[in-house]
Amino acid sequence: MPTRDAFTVLADPTRRQILDLLRERDLMVSELVDLLRTAQPNVSKHLKVLGEAQLVNARVDGPRRHYTLTPEPLRELDKWLGPYRRAWADRLDALEAHLDEMTDAEGEH
Amino acid sequence: MPTRDAFTVLADPTRRQILDLLRERDLMVSELVDLLRTAQPNVSKHLKVLGEAQLVNARVDGPRRHYTLTPEPLRELDKWLGPYRRAWADRLDALEAHLDEMTDAEGEH
DNA sequence: GGAGAATATTCCTGTCAAGGAATTTGATGC
DNA sequence: GCATCAAATTCCTTGACAGGAATATTCTCC
Known part of the structure; x- marks a missing residue:
């Protein structure tokens, strides 16, 4: 097995x-x-x-x-998750940037 | 389904x-x-x-x-993992403490 | 509007795993 | 040694799901 x-x-x-x-x-x-x-x-x-x-x-x-x-094996899962953490942080940054952009644009006209 | x-x-x-x-x-x-x-x-x-x-x-x-x-759902997984991270950190601390103890004991005799 | 591309859906089959019921194994105390 | 408690193992049935093959859908371009 x-x-x-x-x-x-x-x-x-x-x-x-x-x-x-x-x-x-x-x-x-x-x-x-x-x-x-x-x-x-x-x-x-x-x-x-x-x-x-x-x-x-x-x-x-x-x-x-x-x-x-014995939680050690979960570290493997944690490791797998690592790059995704970066990915979702990037997405949040992009969202923020987008919101900032909208706010700027609004201020401009 | x-x-x-x-x-x-x-x-x-x-x-x-x-x-x-x-x-x-x-x-x-x-x-x-x-x-x-x-x-x-x-x-x-x-x-x-x-x-x-x-x-x-x-x-x-x-x-x-x-x-x-769209990695957002993975944050849930990350969240689930949180308490376990603490758990394995504790286990590492305990291990270290144990090793320190052994080292101390060795120095004493 | 028909052909052809990219993708989705359906049907089928085999495999695997979870849960229930019954039984077995293992250790303890008398 | 036997009754008893704790836990593990076995057997069985059932449901879920992955993958293959075939087919259907949807869009584009001529």
């Missing part, structure tokens, strides 16, 4: 919700089940996918497992 | 490639077909999805359409 890339993993809303929850604090599976109101096997399955993508890590504690967020 | 969110739209590698290409300059469909080496109908379909997600915009020019990147 080809391990899925970060984009694919994040496409699922339940998984994003899990990550959001783990940002606050570590949680064990049963806690996630309560918070997400979804069946335990599904939570486990999503955690497995997240684990394969290195986005979470499990600390074993007897029969329980405490899951921790 | 419920229009897909940014995460879902970006999960497809071909669509990301289209966005990457449009970052350089506007392109018409036939140019994208050449660059992507994929069939024209598929390109059109992906462009449609990207358009619904407001990630691209078409300028009509006779029978051609020039597609432009």
